[in-house]
Amino acid sequence: IISAARFLSQTNVPVIGVNLGKLGFLAEFSIGELREFFERIISRKVLIEKRMMLGCSIFSDGKEKFCSAAINDVFITAGAPFRVIELKIAVDGQPLAGCVSDGLIISTPTGSTAYNLSAAGPILSPKCQAMVITPICPHSLSFRPIVINADSKVEVSGIRVNEGTTVSIDGQLSAKLAIGDVVRVQRHKGDFLVVNNPLRTQWDTLATKLRWAEKPKYNRDAILP
Structure with a gap:
């Protein structure tokens, strides 16, 4: 995705990141989500974000x-x-x-x-x-x-x-x-353009992919003195 984004930045064509199994922080769409939003993406009815x-x-x-x-x-x-x-x-x-x-x-x-x-x-x-x-x-x-x-x-x-x-x-x-x-x-x-997934925010991506701000796993069965 990184090399594609670097190349496409010269053409003003947005990048659509599809996650095929790894962490994929820039890969905002699963294969199923790509199918679901494909028509909206093609018609540019989704948020396209400029990034420096x-x-x-x-x-x-x-x-x-x-x-x-x-x-x-x-x-x-x-x-x-x-x-x-x-x-x-x-x-x-x-x-x-x-x-x-x-x-x-x-x-x-x-x-x-x-x-x-x-x-x-x-x-x-x-x-x-x-x-x-x-x-x-x-x-x-x-x-x-x-x-x-x-x-x-x-x-x-x-x-x-x-x-x-x-x-x-x-x-x-x-x-x-x-x-x-x-x-x-x-x-x-120039900037590069990336298609945002309508189903999640940047903070959702941080939480799901990097476990950002994840709560500690408390022992609910602990017996306090």
Whole structure:
């Protein structure tokens, strides 16, 4: 679905996610629900939601060597030989922080429930216009994820990296990051369109697929003193 959404964003054609068995957070329809709502989808009588994307470029000695759009996230991983790496982060030209860690994630609201969530980043509503910067296992107890404006421009410079340090787009496309390279991430000029399932809200999806805010399973038979 992610690669299809990245491709279809150039055509203004909405994505219909159909769940065929895995978690499928973007796959809002079961096969039965697709059959039920097919006519409404074709006639566009369902809610079609715009979601923001990220644009990522990598520069080496001032020359662009890689460029791609991202649906979920742009992330940098330390790679082999798996020593911590050091990155310098700037937002809108202002230094934000140095980051000694296993990597860094820059996420869209859609991607906030993906790698960002596993790295203890916040969940954003898909309708938010924002980005999340989340460190991966930072060597600092106080370096917490931060939410920034969607129109911000983020620059990440490689200060100390490994031979295998990589910049990844949605976990599908990748490019090597060398010392001195600069990764520029900003809002992509286009959005991607996704068809919402009329039977559930975004909060229903969080609850059913990620068990968000699930109540503890109390022992009703417990004998209190």
